[in-house]
Amino acid sequence: MYNYLLIRYGEIGLKGKNRSYFEKSLVKNMQSALKDLEIGKIKSTQGRMYIPLSGSSDELTRVLDRVTRVFGIETVSPAVKVESDLEVIKKTALQVFKNHMDSISPQNQVSFKVDCRRADKLFSKNSMEMNQILGAHILDHVPGLKVDVKQPQILLQVEIREDGTYIFTEKIPGHGGLPIGTTGKGVLMLSGGIDSPVAGWLAMKRGIQVVGLHFHSYPFTSQRALKKVEDISQVLSRYGTGPTGGFKLITNHFTDIQKAIQNYCSESMWVTVMRRFMFYIANRMAQKEQAMTVVTGENVGQVASQTLESMHAVSQDVVNLPILRPLAGLDKKEIMSKAETIGTYDISIRPYEDCCTLFLPKNPKTRPSLEQTKREISKLNFEELVEESLEKTEIKYFEPYQDITEEELTFDV
Ligand SMILES: Nc1ncnc2c1ncn2[C@@H]1O[C@H](COP(=O)(O)OP(=O)(O)OP(=O)(O)O)[C@@H](O)[C@H]1O
Secondary structure (H helix, E strand, C coil): CCCCEEEEEEEHHHHHHHHHHHHHHHHHHHHHHHHHHCCCCCEEEEEEEEEEEECCCCHHHHHHHHCCCCCCCCEEEEEECCCHHHHHHHHHHHHHHHHHHHCCCCCEEEEEEEEEECCCCCCCCHHHHHHHHHHHHHHHHHEEEEEEEECCEEEEEEEEEECCCEEECCCCCECEECCCCCCCCEEEEECCCCCCHHHHHHHHHHHHEEEEEEEEEECCCCHHHHHHHHHHHHHHCCCCCCCCCEEEEEEEHHHHHHHHHHHCCCCHHHHHHHHHHHHHHHHHHHCCCCCCEEECCCCCCCCCCCCCCHHHHHHCCCCCCCEECCCCCCHHHHHHHHHHHHCCCHHHCCCCHHHHHHHCCCCCCCCHHHHHHHHHHCCHHHHHHHHHHHHHCCCECCCCCCCCCCCCCCCCC
């Protein structure tokens, strides 16, 4: 029955002179998310956007599933748009209301409220009069109701605008943030763990177009470990509908670097030296990608190695771009709950090894100094090892909706 999806955006609306740039980006990102669904032109007017719908519930399920993942959106409402004629509005408001009642199958008396907004001042009734007319009409036709203006179970909203009247009962939350691509590009150091996918998601939420970079130590780490990172990339691709759409994953073959570290460096410094290589390569990749930042899933104090000394030793002088650590202020519980919401948690907890866990020394240095780290690195042919690993780099693109199954759709309408 719904013929439009109303889109509300938050922070973009505060952007002053740059507002239209952010609005256009949001429209483009929504178009990109919906590109294979034969949706009509998205309209943008008076601080709102409208996606035309065909009326089929299957289409609405898909559109909701995709659009609520597009960053920049605060809330969305499936709505019925009709001509601004009193009798037509009454009839449709009742239908929309009954439709909502059917979806909640109430046991007891249901409370409701009508909230009408008249933006079109040429319409003959004002908002208060419309609230009364529509409230009375619904009470007359649906048994077992009561009006509650403070905490109604059902809020029927009616917006009388110049181009027609929109009627709806639901406000479904999006993730907020800014449209991807509006703040630049970043390279995300993506492991198979719980944290880095969440860090990448948070960077995407702030409008950064993220490219994943994974270090893989085949045959020490298995193909199944790599598959885990690919599956995470697939999930992230569903939020990544920026200017180019989808998600790009760069895989760096790290085996020879790890072997060299094991052979020549002090055992307690293995992890620090390995991380310093990773940051150096991430910086190189960021330059190649014309990215402006390196994003990591590091936390402060979550594990023994995540000390400020260690962060300094692994990245100082090898990264010349800002490093974003979006998880720095979050507790593990908060990160896990975010990973569940995003849909990466179940993949991240699959029990496959990762190159860091495999090469874990018995007594890793938790507060390494920069000098000590540089001394260890000087035992290796740093540049040559990096160049060799870069030659074996692979790139894979993940399209957001190519393999999505019915079960994976989050909306059921
Ligand atoms: N194999 C890898 N490939 C790419 N980045 C990695 C890899 N291993 C670690 N990193 C980066 O280093 C960060 C810190 O890793 P560490 O193992 O200390 O923490 P973690 O809390 O286990 O992180 P995660 O849960 O993301 O694996 C990761 O969040 C990620 O950004």
